[in-house]
Amino acid sequence: MSIGYFYGKNKKITSSAFWLFGAIVFLFFALGPLLYINGYIFRWDGVLFTIPLPYLLFYALPFIKGVLVTPRFIIFVFLCLIVIAGFVLDKIFKRLNNSLILKISISGLIISLFVFENLSIPIPTINVKIPSFYQQLRQDENNYTILELPFALSTSFYTLGEVTTSAKLQYYQTVHQKYLLGGYISRVPESYYKYYSRIVGLDYLINPLKPIENKDVLSIKQAVASNFNKLNIKYIIIHPEYYNHSQLRNSLFFLNEILNTKPTMVEQMLIYKF
Numbered sequence: 001m002s003i004g005y006f007y008g009k010n011k012k013i014t015s016s017a018f019w020l021f022g023a024i025v026f027l028f029f030a031l032g033p034l035l036y037i038n039g040y041i042f043r044w045d046g047v048l049f050t051i052p053l054p055y056l057l058f059y060a061l062p063f064i065k066g067v068l069v070t071p072r073f074i075i076f077v078f079l080c081l082i083v084i085a086g087f088v089l090d091k092i093f094k095r096l097n098n099s100l101i102l103k104i105s106i107s108g109l110i111i112s113l114f115v116f117e118n119l120s121i122p123i124p125t126i127n128v129k130i131p132s133f134y135q136q137l138r139q140d141e142n143n144y145t146i147l148e149l150p151f152a153l154s155t156s157f158y159t160l161g162e163v164t165t166s167a168k169l170q171y172y173q174t175v176h177q178k179y180l181l182g183g184y185i186s187r188v189p190e191s192y193y194k195y196y197s198r199i200v201g202l203d204y205l206i207n208p209l210k211p212i213e214n215k216d217v218l219s220i221k222q223a224v225a226s227n228f229n230k231l232n233i234k235y236i237i238i239h240p241e242y243y244n245h246s247q248l249r250n251s252l253f254f255l256n257e258i259l260n261t262k263p264t265m266v267e268q269m270l271i272y273k274f
Contacts, residue, residue, distance in 0.1 A: 015087070016083075016084055016087045019080045019081075019083045019084050019087075020080070020084055022076070022080040023077050023080035023081050023084065025054075026073045026074070026076040026077045026080065027073075027074075027077050028053055028054045028055070029054065029055045029070060029073040030070055030071050030072075030073035030074045030077060031053050031055070031070070032053065032055055032070040032071075033052065033053060033055045033056035033059050033070075034050050034051065034052060034053060034056065035050070035051035035052075035053055055070055089106075089107075089110070092106065093106075126168075128168065128171060130171070130172050130174075130175050131172075131266075131267040131269065132267065133266050133267055133269065133271070134172050134175045134176040135175060135176075137175075137176035137178060137235070138175055138176050138177060142234075143178065143179065143232075144178060144179065144232050144233070144234035144235075145178065145179040145180070145181055145231050145232045145233045145234065146176070146178050146179065146180055146181070146233070146234070146235045146236075146237060147181045147182075147202075147205075147228075147231075147233050147235070147236045147237070148165065148169040148172075148180065148181070148182060148237050148239070149205060149236065149237065149238045149239065149251060150162035150165050150239070150242050150243060150247075151181070151182050151202065151205055151206050152164075152165050152166040152169075152182050152183070153166075153182045153183070153185065153192075153193065153196055154166045154183075154184050154185070155184070155185055155186065155187050155188060158193065160193045160196060160197060160206060161182065161206045161207070162242060164242060165239065165242050166182065166183055166184050167184060169182075169183070169239070170183040170184055179232070181196075181202075181231060181233070199227050199231075200220050200223045200224055200227055201220065201223070201224030201227050201228060201258065202227070204254060205251060205254065205255075208247050208250040208251045208254065209246070209247065209250070210250065211246075211249075211250050211253065212250065212253070212254055214257070217254065217257045217258065218257075221257070221258055224258050225258065225259075228274070233274060234273065234274050235271060235272065235273055235274070236255065236263075236271070236272040237269050237270070237271050237272075238251060238252070238263065238269065238270040238271075238272075239269060240268070240269075240270060241268070252270070255272055259272055259274075
């Protein structure tokens with residue numbers, strides 16, 4: 001309906017122009033610092049180039065540069081377009097004079113189109129049933145750390161490890177109430193990620209893409225055990241469904257050699273206990 005703004009004379013041109021300007025500004029912000037059209041690199045006459053957008057000017061400013069997910073600005077675009085649509089609808093109703101039936105019909109059609117556009121059927125859901133093993137941990141009054149694998153430390157803008165596990169495994173914490181080594185956290189300096197990625201033992205488990213040699217395991221065995229003790233890790237819980245075959249095999253081999261033991265299968269989870 002906002003396209004109708006351009007049709008005919010609008011006596012509320014000052015107000016509507018303000019909202020139209022706002023929609024355009026926020027639309028450019030929503031596109032981010034560089035224009036993406038199936039990839040942001042463009043080629044013309046053999047020359048590669050990018051197209052900068054207005055948000056690039058604000059990218060280095062405090063607070064504003066923190067809006068790393070610029071498509072969120074699309075919310076403000078919609079708010080502006082809704083107001084413009086109101087101007088257009090008011091103009092249509094005035095042309096209908098006193099035809100109440102037509103006004104109700106048009107309003108119903110617009111509402112129906114809006115509901116249809118935003119309808120999500122079926123609603124996507126996931127199984128969030130918490131394994132009973134975590135209920136058992138809740139009964140343990142001692143405080144200690146649980147290392148859930150695949151490991152993930154995420155601020156939603158940047159993730160160290162496997163992001164798909166963060167929210168669900170942190171939800172389990174509402175039951176067991178022990179410390180977690182990973183999970184979703186607030187925005188933090190980059191040094192936090194560097195710290196975790198440099199912990200001997202954890203550095204391999206974060207991304208176990210390649211097998212590790214026996215000699216390499218032996219060379220770091222004491223350091224890994226020492227680090228895990230410093231972190232007060234009592235349980236390492238592996239969730240196989242989030243691994244591919246090679247990653248799971250590499251992780252199990254590494255932990256079996258480091259801990260001199262094999263995991264116990266509990267409710268489809270592989271569990272190491274110190």
